[in-house]
Amino acid sequence: MxxxxxxxxxxxxxxxxxxxxxxxxxxxxxxxxxxxxxxxxxxxxxxxxxxxxxxxxxxxxxxxxxxxxxxxxxxxxxxxxxxxxxxxxxxxYSGAQLKDHLADTKPEGPGVAALEQAHAEGRPVILVSGHFGNHDAVRATVSRDFSPVGALYRPLDNSYFNEHWEAAIESVAEPAFARGRRGLAQMVKYLRSGNIIALLVDQHVSDGADLTFFGHPARTTLSAAEMALKYNALVLPVFGVRQPDGYGFRAIIQDEIPHGSAEDMAQAMNDALEAMVRQHPEQWFWVHRRWKQRGKKKAG
Incomplete structure (x- = not known):
């Protein structure tokens, strides 16, 4: 060794x-x-x-x-x-300028009304997305038009790079919570207080549930669904869709994912992302090792 x-x-x-x-x-x-x-x-x-x-x-x-x-x-x-x-x-990394660039971008889609109602009632909200388009375009617009959206991020192994990466995330919207026991506790407290958090749910999780993505086995986190059930949070799939000019975005908020079993809710999150990726495949980060358990079934 x-x-x-x-x-x-x-x-x-x-x-x-x-x-x-x-x-x-x-x-x-x-x-x-x-x-x-x-x-x-x-x-x-x-x-x-x-x-x-x-x-x-x-x-x-x-x-x-x-x-x-x-x-x-x-x-x-x-x-x-x-x-x-x-x-x-x-x-x-251009947080302030990105937000200036999004000045005329408004959240749109069938989930906006549900978000407005939850915000008025002080109900917790979980925005779920993936590494698609620019996910922070939605976080920036919702933070501006509703209330600050807390984000969970994974600290990078390189401490020097992580220092400015964390600052970049917070320049788009605050608060940002580092993945780990302390950060998770802070995020849960923030959510329970009736706030909005944003989670990316499209990476392989070794202890996740055996769900599917693009018709293949894909270990998927249940944490977003479990928190929604525990704290009666509204769950909304959201996507910052890059526009053909390469600079503009649509901040799309889809219909809520109804409460059910955590597995069913997490699969619905996978399905929502898959549908969006099929429309705009160039905007998802296909570099992820998403399918570590390689099944035999192939999806067209």
Whole structure:
């Protein structure tokens, strides 16, 4: 068994990695808003994605769950998915300017009325989404038009990068809760007080429920559903859909997910995201290792 690296070397490695990974962001942030968004998308798609293996991972996932998608579409998505990720990343780092850019974007969709009613009644609300479009576009607009939306985020292993990543998340909307015992306790207290929280539910969870996504087994968290049932929270799927110009968004709030079993509610969250991804496949982060239990069934 290899010995753990001394703390100094670990810190030095993280510091160096942070310098390298932050350089494209810092370069883009020197530019006005629209050029920076374009540049970060281009750099992620054309330079960083091939180096990081993102294109291959996009293709592998598409080959698994969307095998009959035309080859030309798979090649296109291998370029467009990292581009959307790069744009989203620099938009989050441009918190104040992102919110200015969203000034004319209003929450829309059949779930807006339910959100308005819950907000008026002081009922807890859980907005659920995935790494699609720019999920923080919805958090920013709902925070502006209703009340601050608390977000749960996973602290990054690189402490140097995590420091400015946390600040970026909070620049879009506060509060932000770090995943962990303390952060989860703070988030639950915030929710129980009748507030709104936002959760991303589209990543593999080793101890999650055996549900499906794109017709394949996908371990899925039940935490959002379980909190909704425990605290009588309204659950609304939401999506920040990037518009064809690459800069604008629609902040879509869908119909509420009715209370039932936690498994049924979580599957409904998967289904809502899948339907949106099928409409805009270039906007979901196909780089995730979402299907670690590879089933035999293939969905078209």
């Amino acid at each position: 290899a010995k753990p690296k001394p703390p100094f070397l670990t810190r030095a490695g993280q510091y160096t990695a942070n310098l390298i990974l932050s350089a494209p962001l810092k370069l883009a942030l020197c530019l006005p808003y629209r050029p920076r968004v374009w540049l970060m998308g281009a750099m992620m798609s054309r330079v960083l994605a091939p180096l990081l293996g993102y294109r291959k991972r996009v293709r592998d996932n598409l080959d698994l769950v969307w095998a009959d998608l035309p080859e030309a579409d798979k090649r296109r998505l291998a370029r467009q998915v990292p581009e959307n990720f790069g744009r989203t990343l620099v938009e989050i």
